Amino acid sequence: MSARLRRWGGILGVVLLVAAVPVATRTRSANADLGDCSAAYLVDEVLANGARWQMCWEPKTYKGVVLHNVTYTPVGGQPVEVLFEAYLAQIHVPYDNNGARFHDVSDYGLGGANFDTLVGDDCPNGTLLDDGGTDIICQTEAPTGYAAKDYDHVRQGTSLNLFSTSCIGAYCYVVSWNFDDDGTIRPEVGATGSLQLYGGTNRTGWQTGPDHFGTVAVAHMHNFYWKLDFDVDGTDNDRVEELEATFTPGSNRSQLTNTRRQLATESARRVSPTTFRSWRVRDTVTRNAENHPISWELVPGTDHIFRGPERFTQNEVYVTTQNTCEDFASHNPTTGGCGAQAAAYVNGEAVTDPVIWYGTSFHHLPRDEDEEHMHPHWSGFSIIPRDLTADNPSD
Amino acid sequence: MRTPNRRVVTGVALATIGLTAAGFTIAGAQSDDSPRGTDPLSAAELDAAVAQAPGSGSGPAEAGGLGADDVVLLVERHDEEKGTSTDARRADVWVYSYDDDVLHQSVVDVTTGRVDSTRTVRNVQPPLVEEEADRAIEIALADTELSRQLATAYRQATGRDLTDLATDVIVEPIVFRADSNPATTGDARQCGRHRCAQLLMRSTDDLLVNLLPIIDLSAGTVVSRTGFFQ
Numbered sequence: 001m002s003a004r005l006r007r008w009g010g011i012l013g014v015v016l017l018v019a020a021v022p023v024a025t026r027t028r029s030a031n032a033d034l035g036d037c038s039a040a041y042l043v044d045e046v047l048a049n050g051a052r053w054q055m056c057w058e059p060k061t062y063k064g065v066v067l068h069n070v071t072y073t074p075v076g077g078q079p080v081e082v083l084f085e086a087y088l089a090q091i092h093v094p095y096d097n098n099g100a101r102f103h104d105v106s107d108y109g110l111g112g113a114n115f116d117t118l119v120g121d122d123c124p125n126g127t128l129l130d131d132g133g134t135d136i137i138c139q140t141e142a143p144t145g146y147a148a149k150d151y152d153h154v155r156q157g158t159s160l161n162l163f164s165t166s167c168i169g170a171y172c173y174v175v176s177w178n179f180d181d182d183g184t185i186r187p188e189v190g191a192t193g194s195l196q197l198y199g200g201t202n203r204t205g206w207q208t209g210p211d212h213f214g215t216v217a218v219a220h221m222h223n224f225y226w227k228l229d230f231d232v233d234g235t236d237n238d239r240v241e242e243l244e245a246t247f248t249p250g251s252n253r254s255q256l257t258n259t260r261r262q263l264a265t266e267s268a269r270r271v272s273p274t275t276f277r278s279w280r281v282r283d284t285v286t287r288n289a290e291n292h293p294i295s296w297e298l299v300p301g302t303d304h305i306f307r308g309p310e311r312f313t314q315n316e317v318y319v320t321t322q323n324t325c326e327d328f329a330s331h332n333p334t335t336g337g338c339g340a341q342a343a344a345y346v347n348g349e350a351v352t353d354p355v356i357w358y359g360t361s362f363h364h365l366p367r368d369e370d371e372e373h374m375h376p377h378w379s380g381f382s383i384i385p386r387d388l389t390a391d392n393p394s395d
Numbered sequence: 396m397r398t399p400n401r402r403v404v405t406g407v408a409l410a411t412i413g414l415t416a417a418g419f420t421i422a423g424a425q426s427d428d429s430p431r432g433t434d435p436l437s438a439a440e441l442d443a444a445v446a447q448a449p450g451s452g453s454g455p456a457e458a459g460g461l462g463a464d465d466v467v468l469l470v471e472r473h474d475e476e477k478g479t480s481t482d483a484r485r486a487d488v489w490v491y492s493y494d495d496d497v498l499h500q501s502v503v504d505v506t507t508g509r510v511d512s513t514r515t516v517r518n519v520q521p522p523l524v525e526e527e528a529d530r531a532i533e534i535a536l537a538d539t540e541l542s543r544q545l546a547t548a549y550r551q552a553t554g555r556d557l558t559d560l561a562t563d564v565i566v567e568p569i570v571f572r573a574d575s576n577p578a579t580t581g582d583a584r585q586c587g588r589h590r591c592a593q594l595l596m597r598s599t600d601d602l603l604v605n606l607l608p609i610i611d612l613s614a615g616t617v618v619s620r621t622g623f624f625q
Contacts, residue, residue, distance in 0.1 A: 056433050106522075
């Protein structure tokens, strides 16, 4: 196959369009950008149930792997763009004793020479993708268990997994993306390697000696932030809504009222586990066969919340309109008129091209088992289709 | 003291500017078919971009545009504004001038060789490149008191005496900015306006050397031997 491949338009033009399941009943908008990359930087995977994921990937020196034009085709449906661009936009690591507060993506970089070179042991049952001869991504289709279980109706699911690893100091981060056969995207980061900082007492850590001179490994946060530029069925006509359920007034906490609220201007929002808050990006024009607007919904995935002295840690979600120079959640180069961190990106603009910055936290209280080499501890969340198809496309 | 093998240079220092491919390793370099769209720049495109990089001198790099204290920090595909064509092959070229602690950010059309834009900014500190990492280590080793503390920390971590810095210790410098840590005191508060490195160290058998020294590369001094501010 020629390395100089066709544009995605060509690829998508030959996608089998069997209308077995009612899906978005529209023609693709003319301005949809279907990506442009050569075969070496294209991922195009048809999963076991027939669903398809396509995207371009690009290695960047600081950001690591950046995904472009992430497009999903449900079984028997038409291709729909979900994300114009997506990447891990910061790893903020403040230590409990304030001994260090790292900003690993902007200050060290996930890519370039900091990509770990992967070998076969890194990628059992998968395929290694290379950048100029260096293998930096593992691509695998992996089982996810039940896609559905309804008495004797049983369906098993699979997922396309892409990951790269970047080692920074003592830590190695596994930056992973799962693209499920039901249209769900599950970004994750695994933190492994070995502990970075020792000192102090159990007040700020955990006694893990005697291996390390009988002292204490310092506890710390891993605050991961992603930048997600949504293009649901193309750039145009996208809107962000916040979904929530609160106790119905006068119901003595016996009823819940579900609400959806448009975030028409840039907004800093907090996760709210007690009111089940989530955010969706919906297209205002494209509808599924039941005339419901198609959308993808960001569902938070953590019960740890960190709000430290840094402004960007005061909220977990920043809804902004796309700006090319808003690159990192913190330590952003303040050039091109952009702010230094995500909280500064919320400055009253109308959200015409939605970006969601999402942060999730993990407080790592070390334990003996972390020495010498740690098991990965994972942080992540989900982006699920909401009303993309009128029924479960895998049935 | 040695640096990990995987930390290959991601930018080029003045000494290698204009020498094109020699020792010039940037992830993303391709030598086969021409890249397109969002593909990373090829090795040839990277060379073309660096050759035009404006720094503190009076012209592009190949014409002597970089000053003696200029370091190329970044060369990679320029992210075009969304909605515009990605047909043009353009590069971001970032050059840091230690003379006056400014970063020159240029966009270079690698096809035409034209510099489309350049701006000069302060207080922007991208990650370190290898030349800077090596210099940070040199400055650290020249500090007698830091060497003594390093030997102590190494003994604490491993139970062994530090015999050969070059082979016993792996060091990975990371850029340090004072605003990363509100508790920062002393000369380290200059970091951000100045370009600084913090050294992450471990033994070759993966035991942490529990010091995080901070080096002011602009001033050429050690500004914190422990890196701890409590």
